[in-house]
Amino acid sequence: MPSLHNPVPPEQPRRRVAVVGVAHSDCGRVDDATAFQLHAQAARRALADSGLPRSVIDGVASAGLGLLAPVEVCEYLGLRPRWTDSTSVGGSTWEVMAAHAADAIAAGHAEAVLLVYGSTARADLKARRRTAGLALGAHGPQQFEAPYGHTLISKYAMAARRHMHAYGTTLEQLAGVAVQARANAAANPEAMYRAPLTVDEVLAGPPVASPFTKLHCCIRSDGGCAVLLAAEDYVPDTRHAPVWILGAGEHLSHSLMSQWEDFTVSPAAVSGALAYRRAGVGPADIELAQLYDAFSYMPLVALEDLGFCAKGEGGPFVDAEHGRLLREGALPVNTDGGGLSACHPGMRGLFLITEAVRQLRGDYASTAPARQVPRRDRTPGPPGLALVSGVGGWFCSSATLVLGR
Template sequence: MPSAAPSTHTSGGRRRVAVVGVALSDCGRVDEATPYALHAQAARRALADSGLDRSVVDGLASAGLGTLAPVEVAEYLGLRPTWVDSTAVGGATWEVMAAHAADAIAAGHANAVLLVYGSTARADIKARRRTSNLSFGARGPLQFEVPYGHTLVSKYAMAARRHMHEYGTTLEQLAAVAVQARANAATNPDAMFRTPITVDEILGGDMIADPFTKLHCCIRSDGGCAVLLAAEEYVPDTAKEPVWILGSGTAVSHTTMSEWDDFTVSPAAVSGRLAFARAGLTPADVDLAQIYDAFTYMTLVTLEDLGFCPKGEGGAFVEKGRLLRDGELPVNTDGGGLSACHPGMRGLFLLVEAVRQLRGEAGAGQVRKRGGHLPEVAVASGTGGWFCSSATIVLGRG
C-alpha cells in the first residue's frame, strides 16, 4: 500500500483523483445521536466501504460544527490531518470542498481526504419546541432586507415567481419536480418519505411562501454522510470500483437580492460550464444528475443553467417523467431533499448518491442505461444560500 505520509509527487503530470468510499450515517429521525456521533458513524462506514485503513487519511474537510471546525471534528475522529478545509458557502459547500480536495490530491499536497458531515437539525428543533428561524444576519449588506422579514424561503419564492413571469412556468410544472422526487424516494429504503404524492396534493397544501406550498419545500431531517477521496495510486488497494473526479467548477453570485442581475439565472450557469469544460464533456454525456433541491424551483432552474435544456424551457423539461429513475435524465434518484433527507446542508449527500449509482449499488433505485448497462457519467451540483453560490462536480467510471 502507498505510504500514508504526505506525497512529494513532483512529476510533470497531476495525479488522478477518485472517490473510493462513501457512506451515510443513520438518517431521518435520529433523536438519540449527537452531530459528532453522526460524523463518526458516517466516517467509519465510508472508510469500511473504501477498504483502506484510517492511517492513509491525511486530509479532512468539514464545516458547520464546533468553534474550530474542522479541528474539533478531527479530534473527535482521532485524526491529525496535514491538510484541512472548512469552507462555508451554504449548500454548495461540499462540492466546493470536494473540488478543493481533488486539486490538493492532484497536486500532491494530500493523499486521501475525508469529507464528513453530520447534523441533528430535526431533533434540535423538536427538542426546543419551536420553529426554525430562516432569516439571516442583521449586519453587513443583509441589514437592508432583514427589517422586512425577508426569509430564505421567500427569496427562493421571489425567484420562482420571476421565472413564472418571464417564461410562463406553471405551478403544475414546479409541483412535477416534487412528484418525481417522491417517486424516486419510493425505491430508497433510507428515504424519510416514500408515499406517492400528486400535483393536486401539492397545490392544495399549506402556503409557506407564495408560490411554494409545503411540499414544494425540502423536509427537515437528521443525518450525516462521508466521502473519501484518494490519489490514483491508492485505487488498487480499495474494495470498490473507483469513481473518478473528471471536472469541477465553482461560482458565487450575490447575497443581497438587489445585487442579483437576473432572478432566473443561478450561479450554476458558471460552475456547470467550468466543470464540463474541465471534464472535456457536455451535458449530453451525462447519465444522471444529483441537484440540490431545497425547493422545487432550484431543480428546475439548475437543470437549465447546467445546460440540460435551454433557458426558460425548464418547466416543459421537468414534465412527463423525465426526472424519474427510468426517465430521460434521472435526477435526485434517492428522493433528494424534497423526500429523502435534508439535515441542514445536503451537498455531500449528492456525491454519495452519484457514486452509488455509478458503482451500481442503488438496489431497486438503480439507474440503468439502454441494454441494462450501468451509467458512466454523473453530475452533482450544489447550491448555497439563496442562489448565492454554486459548485458542480462531474464524476465518471473508467
Template sequence: MSVSQRTARTPRKVAVVGIALSDCGRVEGPTPYALHAQAARRALADSGLDRGVIDGFASAGLGALAPVDVAGYLGLRPTWVDSTSVGGATWEVMAAHAADAIAAGRADAVLLVYGSTARADIRAGRRTANLSFGAGGPLQFEVPYGHTLIAKYAMAARRHMHEYGTTLEQLAEVAVQARANASRNPSAMFREPISVDEVLSGPVIADPFTKLHCCIRSDGGCAVLLAAEDHVPDTAKAPVWILGTGEHVSHTAMSDWEDFTVSPAALSGRLAFERAGVRPGDIDIAEIYDAFTYMTLVTLEDLGFCAKGEGGAFAEKGRLRWDGELPVNTDGGGLSACHPGMRGLFLLVEAVRQLRGEAGAHQVRRADGSLPELAVASGTGGWFCSSGTVVLGR
C-alpha cells in the same frame, strides 16, 4: 516516504474510494459529532483502506473551530484541511479543493464528512426552523423587512413564471417525481407517492410554494473519501473518478442579483463540464440540490440540460424519474429522502452509489441495460448565492 511527499510532475488522477451515510431520517439520541463519526467509520470501511492513509480533512457547520473540533473528535491529525462554508454548495466546493490538493500532491486521501440533528433540535427547541443571519454587511438592508430564505426562493420562482410562463403544475411535477424516486429507496424519509393536485392543494408556505414544494427536515450525516490514483489498487470497490469541477459565488443581497432566473450553476456547471471534457448531453444522472422545487428546475436549465425558460416543460412527462430520460435526485432528494440542514455531500454519495451500481430498487440503467457512466452533482448555497458542480465518471 508518503505519496504526497513526492514531487508531482504531472497532476494525479483523483477518485472517490469510499462513501457512506450515517443513520438518517428520524434519529433520536446521537449528537451531530456522533453522526459524523458513524458516517466516517462506514466510509472508511467501504473504501477498504487503513485510516492511516487519511492526511486531509474537510468539514463545516459544526464546532467552534471547524474542522479542528470534528477532526479531533474523530482522532485525525490532518496536514491538509478545509472549512469552506458557502451554504449547501459547500461540499461540492470542498470536493473541488480536495481534488486539486490531491492532484498536486499536497494530500493523499481527504475525508469529507457532515452530520446534523436539525430535525431533532427543532423538536427539542434547541433551534428554530428559519435561518437567522446577522444584520451586518449587505444583508442589513433586507433583514429589517423579515425577508426569509424561503421568501427569496419564492420571489425567484415567481420571476421565472412571469418571464417564461412556467406553471405551478410544472413546479409540482418536480416534487412528484422526487417522491416517485424516494418510493423505491428504503432509506428515504418519505416514500408515499404524491400527486400534482396534492402538491398544489397543500398549505401555502411562501407563494407560490406550498408545503410539498419545500424540502423535508431530517437528521443524518454522510462521508466521502477521496484518494489519489496511487491508492486505488488497494481499495475494496471500483473507483469513481473526479473528472471536472467548477465553483462560483454570485450575490448576498437580492438587490445585487442581476437575474432571478439564472443561478450561479450556469458558470460552475460550464467550468466543470469544460474541465471534464464532456457535455451535458453525455450525462446519465444528475444529483441537484433541491431545497425547493424551483432550484431543481432552474439548475437543470443552467447546467445546460435544456434551454433557459424550458425547465418547466423539461420536468414534465416523468423525465426526472429514476427510469426517465434524465434521472434526477435518484434517492428522492431533499424533497423526500433527507435534508439535515446542508445536503450537498449527499449528492456526491448518491451519484457514486449509482455509478457503482449499488442503488438497489432505484438503480438507474442505460437503454442497453448497462450501468450509468457519467454523473453530475451540483450544489447550491444560500439563496442561489453559491454553486459547486462536480462531474464524476466510472
C-alpha cells in the same frame, strides 16, 4: 529568483483522483445521537466502504459544526491531518470542498481526504426556530434587506415567481419536481417519505411562501454523510471500482437579492460550464444528475443553467406528465428522492455525491434493482457519467462536479 543556475523545477504530473468510499450515518429522526456521533458513524462506514486503512487519511474537510469545525471534528475522530478545508458557502460547500480536495491530492499535497458532515437539524428543530430569525439580518449587508421580512424561503419564492412571470412556468410544473422526487424515493428504504404523491396534493398543501406550498419545500431530517477521496495509487486496494472526479467548477453570485442581476439565472450557469470544460464533456453526455433541491424551483432552473434544456424551458422539462426526472426517465434526477423526500439535514450537498457514486458503481443493480439507474443505451452495466451540482444560500453560490467511471 529562478536563473540558469537555479531553474524552476518542472511540474510533477498531476495524479487522478477517485471517490473510493461513501456512506451515510443513521438518517431521519435520530434522537439518541449527537451531531459529532453522526460524523463518526458516517466516517467509519465510508472508510469500511473504501476498504482502506484509517492511516491513509491525511486530509479532512468539514463545516457546519462547532466553533472550529474541522479541528473539533478531527479531534473527535482521532485524526491529525496535514491538509484541511473548512469552506462554508451553504449547500454547495461539499462540492467546493471536493474540488479543493481533488486539486490537493492531484498536486501531491494530500493522499486521501475525508469529507464528513453530521447534523441533528430535525431533533433540534425547536431550538433552531428560536434563532432562525436572527441569522439573516443582525449584522453585515443583510441588515439592509432584513427589515423587509425576507426569509430564506421567501427569497427562493421570489426567484420562482420571477421565472413564472418571465417564461410562463406554472405551479403544476413546479409541483412535478416534487412528484418525481417522491416517485424516486419510493424505492429508497432510507427515504423519510415514500408514499406516492400527486400534483394536486402538492398544490393543495398548506401555503408557505407564494408560490410554494409545504410539499414544494424540503423536509428536515437528522443525518450524517462521509466521502473519501484518494489518489489513483490507492485504487487497487479499494473495495469498489473507482469513480473519478473528471471536472469541477465553482461560482459565487450575490448575498443581497438587490445585487442579483437576474432571478432566473443561477450561479450554476458558470460552475456548470467550468466543470464541463474541465471534464471535456457536455450536457448530452451526462446520464444522471444529482441537483440540490431545497425547493422545487432549484432543480428546474439548474436544469436550464446546466444546459439540459434552454432557458425558459425548465417548466415543460420537469412536468410530471413526461417523467424525465424518474430513474427510467430521459435524465434521472435526485434518484434517492432528494431533499424533497429522502433527507435534508442542513447542508445536503455531500449526499448528492454519495448517491451519484453509488449509481455509477452499480451498487443497487443486484441488491435493489428498482433503485439502479440503467445505462442510457440500455446495455448491461451502470451509467458512465454523472453530474452533481450544489447550491448555497439563496442561489448565492454554486459548485458542480462531473463524475465518471
